[in-house]
Amino acid sequence: MSRSFLISKEEAFHICDKSQYRESTLWEKVKLSFRYLWCRTTRLYVNRNTKLTKTLKSSKLECLHYSERKLIEDRLNEQLKNEM
Amino acid sequence: MPNHQLNPKKWIERYSDYLFNYTITRVNDREIAKDILQDTFFAGLKSMKNFKGEATERTWLISILKRKIIDYYRKINSKKGQAEVRMTYNTDENEGDWLEERVEDEGYLNAEEILENSELGDAIYNCLDKLPEKQATVFKMKTILNYETETICNELNITASNLWVIIHRARIAMAECMEKNWFKS
Numbered sequence: 418m419s420r421s422f423l424i425s426k427e428e429a430f431h432i433c434d435k436s437q438y439r440e441s442t443l444w445e446k447v448k449l450s451f452r453y454l455w456c457r458t459t460r461l462y463v464n465r466n467t468k469l470t471k472t473l474k475s476s477k478l479e480c481l482h483y484s485e486r487k488l489i490e491d492r493l494n495e496q497l498k499n500e501m
Numbered sequence: 502m503p504n505h506q507l508n509p510k511k512w513i514e515r516y517s518d519y520l521f522n523y524t525i526t527r528v529n530d531r532e533i534a535k536d537i538l539q540d541t542f543f544a545g546l547k548s549m550k551n552f553k554g555e556a557t558e559r560t561w562l563i564s565i566l567k568r569k570i571i572d573y574y575r576k577i578n579s580k581k582g583q584a585e586v587r588m589t590y591n592t593d594e595n596e597g598d599w600l601e602e603r604v605e606d607e608g609y610l611n612a613e614e615i616l617e618n619s620e621l622g623d624a625i626y627n628c629l630d631k632l633p634e635k636q637a638t639v640f641k642m643k644t645i646l647n648y649e650t651e652t653i654c655n656e657l658n659i660t661a662s663n664l665w666v667i668i669h670r671a672r673i674a675m676a677e678c679m680e681k682n683w684f685k686s
Contacts, residue, residue, distance in 0.1 A: 434669050438643065440650070469676045472683070473644060476621045479525045480518035480645045483656065485535060490513040493542050497509055500546050 424448045429459045437470045504554040507561075512542055514634075516559055518641065519626040520566055526618050527570050537573055541566045621683065628678035632671055639664060640671040 424432070432449045435441040441449070452459045481489070520541065525534040544565050552561060629637050639657065642648045643664070650661055659667075 430669060431665060434665060434672060437672075438650075465676045465680075466672060468684075469672060469679060472621070472679060473625065476618060476625055477526075478622055478625055478645050479522050479531075479534075480641050481521050481535070482646060483642075486513060486517055489517065489535065489539050489542070492539060493509070493513060493546075496543055496546055500549075 422448060422451060424452055426452075426456065426458055429453075429456070430462055433459075433463050433466050437466060505557050505561075506554065507545075507549055507552050507558055509542075509546060509549070512545070512558075512562070515630075516562055518629075519559070519622075520562060522622050522626065523563065523619065524566065524570065526622065528573060533573065537566070537569045541569050544569065624679065624683040625675075627682065628675050631678060632674055636667055636671040636674070639667045640675070643668055 429449050429452045432441050432445045436446065436449070449459075449463070453463055517538065521534055521538050524537050525531060528534050528537065541562060545562055548565065556564070629641070632640065635657075639653060639659075642653045642656070643650070648656075650664060653659075654661055654664055
């Protein structure tokens with residue numbers, strides 16, 4: 418039990434990354450929280466990562482979906498052929 | 502003075518997301534933003550001979566895009582004005598009402614919000630530009646488009662653990678870049 422409760426730094430980073438996309442389980446979050454209490458590197462990583470997520474969310478950034486991008490690309494290439 | 506070159510074959514890869522985000526924050530409609538983006542690229546192709554190489558390719562495309570956005574607003578404002586004239590500007594008592602109705606439109610962002618969003622968007626896209634192409638693609642799909650892990654893996658033919666390694670590297674690079682260029686300023 419205690420062994421599985423302790424996680425490596427790398428595992429903590431991985432859980433933290435997954436948490437940014439709400440893909441970590443409750444148990445993983447508990448393990449991360451425990452490491453967060455005593456590991457300075459983990460705290461730094463978690464704080465930085467969370468700050469990045471908040472900033473990205475607040476920017477309301479948009480980008481093209483793959484299919485939309487492909488459609489515009491095809492049309493541009495077609496136009497490019499006609500221009501040449 | 503640097504002499505910049507145009508390379509239209511790379512426009513989509515290099516600028517489409519940045520220009521699309523720039524447009525959508527101003528027109529607030531995905532379909533219209535796509536049309537304006539496409540018109541911008543077409544107009545760019547037609548004006549290539551006028552490019553003097555003094556500005557960067559991106560700056561030059563943005564100047565075309567800005568004109569396209571202004572054209573779009575001119576067009577809808579003239580249409581909207583005509584429609585509202587027909588509907589409400591028909592009695593002496595209502596005189597002038599339609600003009601205020603046109604001005605009040607909650608659907609658009611105010612100038613301050615546009616500026617703030619636009620500056621933050623610029624900072625993020627500048628950082629994204631510095632990532633290796635694959636990292637940037639995976640990061641955008643996962644973080645901006647909110648695709649499921651499985652969908653990205655199938656689309657790009659990578660494993661889930663591969664995806665998380667890419668995301669981890671991208672997030673470290675993005676956090677460092679944003680720290681330097683956004684949080685400190």
